Amino acid sequence: MTSMDSKVSVLMERYELGRLLGQGTFAKVYYGRNTRTGQGVAIKVIDKDKVLRVGLTNQIKREISIMRLVKHPNILELYEVMATKTKIYYALEYAKGGELFDKLSKGRLKEQIARKYFQQLINAVDFCHSRGVYHRDLKPENLLLDEYDNLKVSDFGLSALAESKLQDGLLHTTCGTPAYVAPEVINRKGYEGDKADIWSCGVILYVLLTGYLPFHDPNLMEMYRKIGKAEFKCPNWFPPELKRLVTRMLDPNPSYRITIAKIKENSWFKKGTNARKSRIESQNKDSDRASCSSEQKQEVIRPPNLNAFDIIALSPGFDLTALFQEKRQKKEARFTSWQPASVIISKLEEIAKLLKMKISKREAGLLKLEATKEGRKGLLSIDAEVFELTHSFHMVEVKKSNGDTLEYQKVLNQGLRPGLQDIVWTWQPEEQPPEQIVQPSVQTVQPEQLETLPPQQEQLP
Incomplete structure (x- = not known):
């Protein structure tokens, strides 16, 4: 123990x-x-x-x-x-409901329950693909449930980003769990991550509904043969639209495999989604109405917190940086301030007006400053985002989002830096050497800890 x-x-x-x-x-x-x-x-x-x-x-x-x-x-x-x-x-x-696999170990799920989990899985996978992320190891063991019985996709350790593709536009790493892996992954000839994920989702759907795998054999090579030829049979009780959906998801030819957009159009998939969508929209409207009056009374500026990963990424002297983020040339400027976020944003707005720049976007902690065509040659856009390090200590990142780099440097050095000097504690990186790094737990950082890095304490399991 x-x-x-x-x-x-x-x-x-x-x-x-x-x-x-x-x-x-x-x-x-x-x-x-x-x-x-x-x-x-x-x-x-x-x-x-x-x-x-x-x-x-x-x-x-x-x-x-x-x-x-x-x-x-x-x-x-x-x-x-x-x-x-x-x-x-x-x-x-924390997913209080545990693994979806534990539920399946007791037998197949009711059709409406299986459909709900499958809908949530497809929505999550669709979102990943829209961000250029391919999971590559989708299986019930990596699908968790929260306390409200909602599905949560986990374990992105084998995932790939879109930039991982080789010159042929395909992924080439063979990975995943054999029973859930698409045939083109097994063949090692290169594959498209989104289509491979759709195959795995098809296997999961089959398992949710039947309680057993579509491709199973104690001999691994024989199982691979069955996967390659898509040798499986849907139970007779599958509705026709469900059978078509599973068959198209488990098409061994990725070129003909159904897309997520088409999955969402399937009549079996869509059952219950309209009613659920209406409930969510109704809840959102009630929430909006409740918050609207308070927002009218007072607009609260609440900048986002920087978590420890962000702090590490911003600290080139920290010895774990290589574990988290690729090295890159950083062109943005940063400064820290003891002033409240509202004061910092007001000051930025004031300087923008003096520089004849307009505020084209204003969100919680984020301002987008744009040079008007009359004010400057060419359109220059600068993002200024406020991050909360502690309750009373903030960091602001200023970076060019569009326009000429020399023009940006001119605005930064001749306009923003002099105009902000009365609220700036220090600019980074010029005035903060590598050893002056906050402790890697953001919420526990105190202002005095910004001076030196305290000794590491191993309060470990």
Whole structure:
């Protein structure tokens, strides 16, 4: 029994760690509780030395990058990343309902329940594909359920981004779980990630409805042969539209395999979606009406928080940067300020007016400044985004989003920097050397901690 099992441990003064939920070769997952909000989370603890030893650095970087891209109600959310010298921590959404696989181990699901999970799966996968993300390991073990019985896609460790394609426009890494892998992946001739994911979704749909796999054989090569020829049979009780859907998803020729857009048009798939959509829209309207009056009384500027991953990415001297983000040439400028977000934004608006620039977009913490055609030669767009480091300490990132770089540098150095000097504490990176880095747990950073990096404390499982 570990110390984690016998007593409560606190991670980064932020999370109380409790029981062990599961473990693998390189990671353990614990139940945790946010000490500030009381929210239940899952804490994934990865051994950094093991990751480096077996060459999984790129996989870790890719998984974190992808989970930051895919924010969706049916995708497990990554709240923040933390690190010490020996461990990497993910604070993840806690799926109280466990794995969908556990439900399937008791037998097939009722048709309407299977359809609900399948609809949520397709919506999540469709969102991933719209962001250029291909999961490549979709299976019931990687589909979790929250306390409201909603599906959550998890485990993006084998996922690929669109830029992973080779010159032929295809992916070439053979990965995934054999029974759920598309035939073109097995053939190792290159494949399209979205079509491979659709095949896996087809296998999952079949399993949800029948309780068993469409392709199964104790001999792996024989199972691959069945997959390659799509040798399976739909039960007689499948409705015709469902049988057509499964057959088209499990077409061994990816060129003829159904697309997600066509899946959503299938009559079996669409059952119940209109009523559910109406309920959601009604709830959203009620919520909008309730919040509208308060917004009219007072507009509250609430900038986004920077999580630990963002802090690490902004800190070139931190020794774990290579685990999380590819090196790139950064052209943006940043400054920190003790002023409230409302004061910072008001100051930016004031300077924009003096520079004859208009505010074309204004969201929580984000301003888009644009030079008018009369004011300057050519159209220049500058984004200024305010991030909350602590309750009273903010960082502002200023970057060119469109226009001439020399014109941007002129506006930055001759307009923004002098105009902001009365609210700026320090500009980055010029006035903040690499060793002056905040502790990698954002919510526990205090203003005085910005001066030096305190010794790492190993409050580990």
